[in-house]
């Protein structure tokens with residue numbers, strides 16, 4: 001029997017940290033339930049010469065890819081918390097088998113058991 005409380009508090013703690021990280025580089029779009037990257041205001045307001053504008057583009061690309069990765073984790077955490085609510089937490093989405101406890105401890109938002117962790121990235125968002 002899984003002790004949901006341990007995982008729930010881990011997930012909630014991480015979600016809190018993640019939300020503050022996300023709000024530093026993006027805005028939450030409530031309608032679509034996702035995060036959108038926003039440019040650094042100081043940088044974009046600067047009257048940039050060519051070099052600075054190249055820097056800015058580079059930074060902007062980086063910012064967007066960071067946000068994308070954090071947004072994916074955000075979704076995973078939310079999904080895991082919903083699973084706890086509806087009683088499907090800790091079940092591999094591929095095989096339907098229980099996810100090993102050591103995997104859940106290392107990654108509370110894991111969607112698959114150890115045997116199927118390679119395929120986790122292929123699951124729909």
Ligand SMILES: [Zn+2]
Nearest residue numbers: 092095113116
């Ligand atoms: Zn599995």
